[in-house]
Amino acid sequence: GVVLALHKPKGYLCSRGDKEDRSTIYDLLPLSLQALHHVGRLDKESEGLLLMTNRGDVSHRLLHPSEGVEKEYDVVVDKPLDPAVFPKLIKGMMTPEGFARAERAFAGGNEYRLTIVLKQGLKRQIRHMLYVLGFEVERLTRVRIGWLELRGLPKGGWRELSEAEVQRFFSRDKGGKATSRKRPRQAKKPPTSDE
Known part of the structure; x- marks a missing residue:
């Protein structure tokens, strides 16, 4: 194969x-x-x-x-992130595709950027979660699947x-x-x- x-x-x-x-x-x-x-x-x-x-x-x-294989994403949003966003992403929320949560979420270099790690795989999960919290995703890049990195x-x-x-x-x-x-x-x- x-x-x-x-x-x-x-x-x-x-x-x-x-x-x-x-x-x-x-x-x-x-x-x-x-x-x-x-x-x-x-x-x-x-x-x-x-x-x-x-x-x-x-x-x-x-x-x-x-x-439970992790997928890691580099995300850029349309406005500055409030630190309160990260625990909310980890706690989870209802989205149009069901209950969605991140394994980890943390700031990613500037106030518009964050890293999100998922084990779930709901349709448009990150976009839906951030929309619930009042953000539009400007750019979304998957940078890792399990051990394998995009780099x-x-x-x-x-x-x-x-x-x-x-x-x-x-x-x-x-x-x-x-x-x-x-x-x-x-x-x-x-x-x-x-x-």
Whole structure:
């Protein structure tokens, strides 16, 4: 099987074909890779790291909520952020797609910028959460999935992951920094460290 890391530019759709003939992520790939599926999605206005594969085990590992693989986003909003925003994002809120919350949220370099880490994958989750709090998203970039970072991959570029890299998604500590605090499935009672 094949697993690719792709740097999706803004303006490209995560779909195989478009009735209106808009650009899709498949326009960025050679003919030999057109059969790959995208693992999750980024909306047209978002950019950043997207994985593509023909391996069901990889899709399941990265998408199933019980696996808890982290996705990290660099977000720019339309007005200065109040520090009260961060705990609200972590506590969570109702959105049009259901209850949404961030694992972590913190300031990202200037007063318009923040970093949000998710394990959930609701549709347009970050945009909806910030809208509830009174902000419009100006720019949204996924910079990490599990252990894998966007850094070094040019916009519109892609690379194939080695089998060793793919296996890192399955290691218990490094699905990304994702699963390190996850309780074992068979635990009869929660470990004291989580209490």
